[in-house]
Amino acid sequence: MTLNLIAEAAVSLLLILGGLFAFVGSLxxxxxxxxxxRLHSPTKGTTLGIGCVLIASMIYxxxxxxxxxIQELLITxxxxxxxPVTGHMLxxxxxxxxxxxxxxxxxxxxxxxxxxxxxxxxxxxxRPKPPGGLKTRREQLLKSRGR
Amino acid sequence: xxxxxxxxxxPMLSLILLVTWLLMVRSTAFGQVLLGVVLAIGIPLLTxxxxxxxxRVKHPIKLLRFFLCVLGDIVVANLHVSLLILxxxxxxxxxxxxxxxxxxxxxxxxxxANTITMTPGTVSTNIRIDQTSLLxxxxxxxxEQQLIEEIHQRYERPLKxxxxx
Numbered sequence: 050m051t052l053n054l055i056a057e058a059a060v061s062l063l064l065i066l067g068g069l070f071a072f073v074g075s076l077x078x079x080x081x082x083x084x085x086x087r088l089h090s091p092t093k094g095t096t097l098g099i100g101c102v103l104i105a106s107m108i109y110x111x112x113x114x115x116x117x118x119i120q121e122l123l124i125t126x127x128x129x130x131x132x133p134v135t136g137h138m139l140x141x142x143x144x145x146x147x148x149x150x151x152x153x154x155x156x157x158x159x160x161x162x163x164x165x166x167x168x169x170x171x172x173x174x175x176r177p178k179p180p181g182g183l184k185t186r187r188e189q190l191l192k193s194r195g196r
Numbered sequence: 197x198x199x200x201x202x203x204x205x206x207p208m209l210s211l212i213l214l215v216t217w218l219l220m221v222r223s224t225a226f227g228q229v230l231l232g233v234v235l236a237i238g239i240p241l242l243t244x245x246x247x248x249x250x251x252r253v254k255h256p257i258k259l260l261r262f263f264l265c266v267l268g269d270i271v272v273a274n275l276h277v278s279l280l281i282l283x284x285x286x287x288x289x290x291x292x293x294x295x296x297x298x299x300x301x302x303x304x305x306x307x308x309a310n311t312i313t314m315t316p317g318t319v320s321t322n323i324r325i326d327q328t329s330l331l332x333x334x335x336x337x338x339x340e341q342q343l344i345e346e347i348h349q350r351y352e353r354p355l356k357x358x359x360x361x
Binding site (some may be wrong): 070073074076077080081083085086088089090092096097119120122123129130132133134136137140141143144 | 313331335
């Protein structure tokens with residue numbers, strides 16, 4: 050009886066925490082200003098949320114069915130393998146398309162060769178001029194080289 | 197021995213596949229184990245052409261410790277990013293950092309890139325075609341050199357020791 054109560058409390062707590070983390074992760078999409086920053090919230094902000102929900106599920110089924118449930122670990126495994134790879138592919142695509150990022154972006158901007166980001170086979174469609182605070186990656190590069 | 201290796205090119209992978217299958221079907225009935233064994237032998241054989249030769253894990257205990265360390269860091273990373281999202285007053289300072297790679301092995305580089313993506317405020321965005329450096333986007337950067345040093349100490353060195361490359 051007490052075990053059930055403790056498990057119930059733990060499950061509820063974990064579910065609420067998981068929901069909160071997932072929500073905050075999604076909120077990041079709204080909060081952050083450019084593509085590369087937004088990339089941070091789905092790769093991380095939500096991992097812990099899903100982790101909490103999975104642990105809650107593991108506890109709940111282990112207690113109610115009186116046998117250990119560990120198949121949720123598989124979901125964790127797949128998540129940990131796929132989330133960074135997806136993030137990496139998205140980021141690479143972002144670099145490839147010369148997406149805009151906010152002007153405050155610091156750090157060395159290495160010049161990427163075509164073979165590093167992949168050559169574009171098709172002519173890129175013309176984009177509307179970026180608004181004042183934003184610069185394209187190419188413009189920043191050109192400026193830093195003083196051209 | 198060579199006969200076994202011919203049909204079991206990656207014993208560890210086969211074992212993991214078998215365990216994964218049994219966990220997925222949630223049963224250890226004879227039929228399921230048999231099916232699992234067929235899959236565990238068949239899948240590595242079918243996909244053998246795609247694999248590069250696996251590097252040997254020299255220190256399994258260090259690998260375990262590395263995983264636990266990364267797990268702890270993931271929790272910290274989540275809290276950190278959540279705090280950044282929830283405090284709109286504090287503007288984060290994003291930035292790109294080019295991280296010079298010291299590990300040479302492809303699997304080790306993949307593990308490092310994945311680790312970087314999963315841990316505090318960093319996402320690996322691009323790897324040079326000659327595998328000499330990794331471009332990292334940092335959500336909130338204070339000091340470039342410090343960050344590079346930290347990644348090196350925390351993640352790359354253990355990986356280097358694990359695979360000895």
